Amino acid sequence: MPRDDDLVVRGNNSWGIPDYAWPACEDWNHYVDACKCFGIHPITVTKQPTTTTLTVTAPNAVTTTVSTFTTTTTNTIPVTATTSATFTAIVEDIASATVTFVVTVTSTATVITTTTTPTVTSTQSCKATGVPFRITAQVSGDKTYLTDVGGALLQWFTFGNPNDPANVATSTFVLDNDGLLELVPAGGPDIVQFIDVNTGTPTEQVFSINQDIVEGTPGLVRVKGCVDATTNIVTLxxxxxxxxxxxxxxxxxxxxDGSERGLGCVTLTPLAEDPPV
Structure with a gap:
């Protein structure tokens, strides 16, 4: 087969036949036939993609989702074959000619790159359920606590406010086995936290009430919680x-952000705090 530097046009040689073959080969087809006599065939190089499973373990993670992805490396592979032989070619205007060919064939195989980046999603790492904690946040620069003030109401209260009853700033919560929020039982029925979605608004107030009432009333949805094992951030x-x-x-x-309520809402990032001894 022709080398790159042989692909030139000389006289009637419009097929790019190299100089050493031109005396014996009148056209491109003769030259191709001559190459076939030497057993020179196209060289195919195939590189298969590899599939790798990426495993990621997040510290204290509850769940880790790992995707399997495929990556294919791009390589340009030069392949050179050289052969030599003697043959007799019958061509027009020349009774016979004995020509020795030294044919060098260079082939390049290109593998297309396809890379898929794996997406790894790790869920939040939550502390164990059943451990009591208080919920505190900064509201208007003051450290406040989420507090059950009675009458099904919860409120953000500043600790130590002299106008609050003695038990106001000491409400302690716990997450049950399903991760649902409730007050630490005090000998009575379980008091759980919920929102009422019957109104259909994006922003709903959180209330406290007996568990059996919530479970028996359509549209009341209990609040689910998590205390991050590393940061103590509370999510609800x-x-x-x-x-x-x-x-x-x-x-x-x-x-x-609650703006549709018109109540001057602020977004909070609450933390879990150990209850007082």
Whole structure:
């Protein structure tokens, strides 16, 4: 087969036949036939893609989702074959000619690159359930606590406010086996936290009430929680609402910022704190 530097046009040699073959080969087809006599064939180089499974372990992770991805490396592979032989070619205007050919064939195989970047999603690492904690956050620069003030109401209260009853700033919560928020039982019925989605608004107030009432009333959805094992950040969610707000001092969960309520809501990042001894 022709080398790159042989692909030139000389006289009627419009097929790029190299000089050493031109006396014996009148056209490109003769030259190709001559190459075939030497057993020179196209060289195919195939590099298969490899599939790798990436395993990621997050410290204290509850769940880790790992994707399997495929990556293919791009390589340009030069392949050179050289052969030599003697043959007799019958061509027009020349009775016979004995020519010795030394044919060098260089082939390049290119493998296309295809790379898929794996997506690794690791869920939040939560502390064990059943451990009591208080929920505190900064509201207008003051350290406040999420507090059950009675009458099904929760409120963000500043610790030590002299106008609060003695038990106001000491509400302690716990997550049950399903990760649902409730007050630490005090000998009575379980008091759980919920939102009422019957109104259908993006921002709903969080209330406290007996568990059996919540479970028996359509549209009341219990609040699910998590205390991050590393940062102690508290996350709360119910019916797709997970932004924790303080609106006029009351706790709300929202899919936004609560502006549709017109209550001067602020977004909070609460922390879990050990209850007083």
């Amino acid at each position: 969610s119910a019916a797709g609402r997970s932004n924790i707000l303080a609106c006029n001092g009351f706790p709300f969960l929202s899919t936004g």
